Amino acid sequence: MHTGTYLRLWRSLLILSPIVFLSLYLYNDYVKYDNKAILDTLLEENLYVLPPNNLNYLDTFDDEEIDLLIANPEKYITKTNKKSKGPQLKGRFLHITDPHPDPYYIEGGLIQYACHRDFEADVASDLLKGSKFGDPMLGCDSPMDLIVETFNYMSRNFPSSEVDFILLTGDNSRHDNDRKIPRTSFEIMGNNMDFSTRLLDLYPDIPIIPTIGNNDIYPHNLMDIGPSMITRQLRTIYQSMIPEEQRRLYERFGSFFKEVVPGKLVVLSLNSMLFFKKNPLVDSCMSPTDSGYQHLLWLGSVLNQFRAVGMKCWIISHVPLIQKNLEESCYLKVNLWIHEYRDVIIGNLMGHMNLDYFNVIKGDELRQRLKETYFMNSLQIEDSAGKLIYKDGLNDDEPMFSVMGAAPVNKDRYMNKVRKEFKQLNMGIDYDDLDKEQDAYHIINVAGSIIPTFNPAFRIWEYNTTEASTFSAEEMSVNEMNWSLFFEDLENEIDNIATIGIQKRKGKKRPKMNKDKSIPKPKPENLPNGPAFENQFGTPLSFTQYFLKLDKLNRNYYKLKDKKKYKDNIEQLIEDIFAYEVEYTSTDLLKLAGVIPDKVDYLGNEDVPDLTVKTYLQIMKGLVSRKKTWRKFLKWVYVSSGYEKNTV
Numbered sequence: 001m002h003t004g005t006y007l008r009l010w011r012s013l014l015i016l017s018p019i020v021f022l023s024l025y026l027y028n029d030y031v032k033y034d035n036k037a038i039l040d041t042l043l044e045e046n047l048y049v050l051p052p053n054n055l056n057y058l059d060t061f062d063d064e065e066i067d068l069l070i071a072n073p074e075k076y077i078t079k080t081n082k083k084s085k086g087p088q089l090k091g092r093f094l095h096i097t098d099p100h101p102d103p104y105y106i107e108g109g110l111i112q113y114a115c116h117r118d119f120e121a122d123v124a125s126d127l128l129k130g131s132k133f134g135d136p137m138l139g140c141d142s143p144m145d146l147i148v149e150t151f152n153y154m155s156r157n158f159p160s161s162e163v164d165f166i167l168l169t170g171d172n173s174r175h176d177n178d179r180k181i182p183r184t185s186f187e188i189m190g191n192n193m194d195f196s197t198r199l200l201d202l203y204p205d206i207p208i209i210p211t212i213g214n215n216d217i218y219p220h221n222l223m224d225i226g227p228s229m230i231t232r233q234l235r236t237i238y239q240s241m242i243p244e245e246q247r248r249l250y251e252r253f254g255s256f257f258k259e260v261v262p263g264k265l266v267v268l269s270l271n272s273m274l275f276f277k278k279n280p281l282v283d284s285c286m287s288p289t290d291s292g293y294q295h296l297l298w299l300g301s302v303l304n305q306f307r308a309v310g311m312k313c314w315i316i317s318h319v320p321l322i323q324k325n326l327e328e329s330c331y332l333k334v335n336l337w338i339h340e341y342r343d344v345i346i347g348n349l350m351g352h353m354n355l356d357y358f359n360v361i362k363g364d365e366l367r368q369r370l371k372e373t374y375f376m377n378s379l380q381i382e383d384s385a386g387k388l389i390y391k392d393g394l395n396d397d398e399p400m401f402s403v404m405g406a407a408p409v410n411k412d413r414y415m416n417k418v419r420k421e422f423k424q425l426n427m428g429i430d431y432d433d434l435d436k437e438q439d440a441y442h443i444i445n446v447a448g449s450i451i452p453t454f455n456p457a458f459r460i461w462e463y464n465t466t467e468a469s470t471f472s473a474e475e476m477s478v479n480e481m482n483w484s485l486f487f488e489d490l491e492n493e494i495d496n497i498a499t500i501g502i503q504k505r506k507g508k509k510r511p512k513m514n515k516d517k518s519i520p521k522p523k524p525e526n527l528p529n530g531p532a533f534e535n536q537f538g539t540p541l542s543f544t545q546y547f548l549k550l551d552k553l554n555r556n557y558y559k560l561k562d563k564k565k566y567k568d569n570i571e572q573l574i575e576d577i578f579a580y581e582v583e584y585t586s587t588d589l590l591k592l593a594g595v596i597p598d599k600v601d602y603l604g605n606e607d608v609p610d611l612t613v614k615t616y617l618q619i620m621k622g623l624v625s626r627k628k629t630w631r632k633f634l635k636w637v638y639v640s641s642g643y644e645k646n647t648v
């Protein structure tokens, strides 16, 4: 009897022991990491399931209650019957990013010294040295020769008579990668000045739209809401590119827009620094006192005004507006605006990562995720939303202070993650009903850079201008915007909200979701699809990706420079050999992904699909269909540098 009881006790102890140990283990973790961290982890892993009785809580939000900051967009519009000379559009624009010119770069400078110095003696003969035009993947910034010749090449081959406008997505200064020559604010501004002067010289008569990179500000990555020294200086440097009535708010947010086809097509240059996870001053986008929150008020009001006037818009920024780079609540809110204004927004073009690829964002789930963020906030889990981190075990693209400022870091692992994301998104899409399905998504394009992280690259986009001829009809009624009045009101409204925010903060209260003007209302059902979804004026139709084979160029240069023909005429040599080549076109991408047959020659563009979201979804599907296809895609992602071969 006695022994029987013991046996039973031992047996139950044995059975229970894993549970006991697990509980102890978990409790231990619990103590170590506290409640907030656990909730964060759960939310991050999508394991956080709201308790059933709280689901109602989420449903009580009525999106219709959300008010717009500028309640009456009509106020700023006057209809006029105006004789207007239609624009002569070429249907083409240039996108350039991340030049990183380095005035200290010397040919023959040691890679380990950021190509800034050489050893005096010959001892260093076997160490890697920088070439005349720079070297892919070795980590030095761009030699001035590369920058100057790139722009000369562009203006020779794509003069302003061939393109409608130019987009620059930032980082016009070198990395801060040399302890002996720390980068100063003066130098950053000097680089930007040189850059803008050079471009204005080459393209005096078409719009150039710059945006602020994390290396265009001082200190690196760090930026608060202005007006500040930095925004004032940048405003002065880019003065001629920023419309006058927007300069005050540019000094505040670092953002502006330019009507590249007046009344029809606009490029919105969004300062991503105020949402950037690596910016120590970005806490979250949840409180009216957050700079990101205020910046969203600007973004939303401007987008809503575009909708009211009937303008379509490209968004450009330096840091891609994806989860990897942005503070979580900022990420959710910015992308929700992009989703809900999908009748207005044509697409998103960004830089910073030096990779040439695209992201697919599922916009229709962001509101729900935002609601959960608000819910977490209402539990007074202080800053939980703000501090959620996108953990992929990867560092951001630039180590803070390293000689290898420009060298590729962990790009292969990152692209593996992109592939997994694509596969996952793929599973949720009904490809038989793409016309409808595409509404839920938007595309964020990331562009290859001039800096030779891989090979230097830029892109030419072609877009639909068929309808443009009708703009020039003799007499047409035009919506004319009074932007001065609009920005006057907008500034006042933002000031009001910020002030209320400061008063409220004393009570530690954050706005309720339905009172939060940094969140968009859902897109009204009756608005027709925009150029991102249906081919019309502004829709991207194709692109051509250009790249510079640096190794070949350097080889040619050293082979020919002492030849009699060039000995006293290096300029001629450079002009003869310095040429970007077509790396691939969107048609090649469509073929690779199996969206169109491989064997056909497409001379005209008639039979090639436009680059609307539904096409991108098909491309995504094709790219992840086979390992071999993905590997071929990676070749372009790494600008044909062969990086994918080094890393298996």
Ligand SMILES: *[C@@H]1O[C@H](CO)[C@@H](O)[C@H](O)[C@H]1NC(C)=O
Pocket: 482, 484, 485
């Ligand atoms: C814009 O509105 C302001 C204030 O009402 C007015 O003074 C100004 O003349 C308007 N500008 C145009 C171009 O209509």
Ligand SMILES: *[C@@H]1O[C@H](CO)[C@@H](O)[C@H](O)[C@H]1NC(C)=O
Pocket: 464, 465, 466, 467, 535, 536, 537, 541, 610
């Ligand atoms: C441009 O859009 C119009 C519709 O607005 C369409 O009829 C035309 O075919 C498109 N042009 C091209 C080249 O795709």
